[in-house]
Amino acid sequence: MLYYLFRFLDEFSIPGSHMWSYISFRSLLTLILSLIISAWFGEKFIKYMKRKHITEVQRDPSIDPFGVEKKGVPSMGGIIIMVSILVPVLLLGRMRNIYLILMIVTTVWLGFLGGLDDYIKIFRKNKDGLKGKYKIVGQVTIGLIVGLVLWMSPDAKINENVEIEKQGQEIVVRHKSEAVKSLKTTIPFVKNHNLDYSEMMAFCGKYKNAAGWILFVIMTILVVTAVSNGANLNDGMDGMCAGTSAIIGVALGIFAYVSSHIEYASYLNIMYIPGSQELVVFLCAFIGAMIGFLWYNAYPAQVFMGDTGSLMIGGIIAVVAIIIHKELMLPILCGIFFVESLSVIIQTQYFKYMKHKGQRVRIFRAAPIHDTFRKLDSQLDPESRYVLKKWPHRPFHESKITIRFWIVTIILAALTIITLKVR
Incomplete structure (x- = not known):
């Protein structure tokens, strides 16, 4: 306004x-x-x-090994x-x-x-x-x-962007003068950079x-x-x-x-x-x-x-x-979101698959994946077997987990931006 x-x-x-x-x-x-x-x-x-x-x-305070109640x-x-x-x-x-x-x-x-x-x-x-x-x-x-x-x-x-080769190895990028409806999208790590x-x-x-x-x-x-x-x-x-x-x-x-x-x-x-x-x-x-x-x-x-x-x-x-x-x-830039979703899918689907075979087996200590990093051994289901029970070796405070997830996201964001020049 x-x-x-x-x-x-x-x-x-x-x-x-x-x-x-x-x-x-x-x-x-x-x-x-x-x-x-x-x-x-x-x-x-x-x-x-x-x-x-x-x-x-x-x-549920049981998921926090440091006993923090959020009431x-x-x-x-x-x-x-x-x-x-x-x-x-x-x-x-x-x-x-x-x-x-x-x-x-x-x-x-x-x-x-x-x-x-x-x-x-x-x-x-x-x-x-x-x-x-x-x-x-x-x-x-x-x-x-x-x-x-x-x-x-x-x-x-x-x-749309068009590559024009000039004087041997020199590549000049120009854009078409007319704006059009386009089905092209940018794809990382590919030379021409576009997928139609x-x-x-x-x-x-x-x-x-x-x-x-x-x-x-x-x-x-x-x-x-x-x-x-x-x-x-x-x-x-x-x-x-x-x-x-x-x-x-x-x-x-x-x-x-x-x-x-x-x-x-x-x-x-x-x-x-x-x-x-x-x-x-x-x-x-x-x-x-x-x-x-x-x-x-x-x-x-x-x-x-x-x-x-x-x-x-x-x-x-x-x-x-x-x-x-x-x-x-987005799979790179939102890598944290992608891993969180993937961990839930893997955990639930594998548990259901093994349950049909009469076994209670889980991949991670907890899902989404961030809960895995604060789960104590005493908080695990004693009736279930965990494939990655020894990972991580100890629980972390949620503030440490949060900041480390931020750091990973910064790295992924930088990598995503770099892909514009890495082909």
């Missing part, structure tokens, strides 16, 4: 109004505003929730994150941008879905929350909406383009669902999901910025995506909200984000990556 106000004032040569046309100015202002809102609103929110006795039911801590802190993202974006973003609209819809949609789950847990006293099938339906639906909008919208276009969904469906003949878009929509649904659930599983220790997501947000912000700048896009040999600079504004709000939330969520937590926050965070990360055509880099 303020963007349009100052653009109008710029027509009358009002001093300072031209600053609002710079993406760097609006992005940094968004970051600061998001931090301030999360710090101020977070305190008010926590006091209100405690006053109304709307707090998390006591979590009376407010949940649904994802509301703090949502407000801290939406208010700065609505004030400082260009609301006619299709990508920004998609991000706002994703934030509200998945925030509401997670909030419904937390509401059932807290107010209905049902620790299982919203049934899993309804969560999946909600995630699939927003994935379908995003995929179809990117397919149908005339504003969702890119300038329509070429994957070449067996469909003259219908390969339509089949490619259908494949793209399916891929969007899978990515949104997977990353959203991965972030949800990662939210098991104080500050873990918020810190990890902030780091991922920084990497995505870099990707969004270079994708919106034709010279940087040419240098890195990636697609130029007009309009994606507004994602930088959104991601600065996202990063600010994550850091501000850590003020209250760092160990020992004064508030939990709940599914209101974790489902929303994962969805935001997934949709940004899809918009900037970097979804195939």
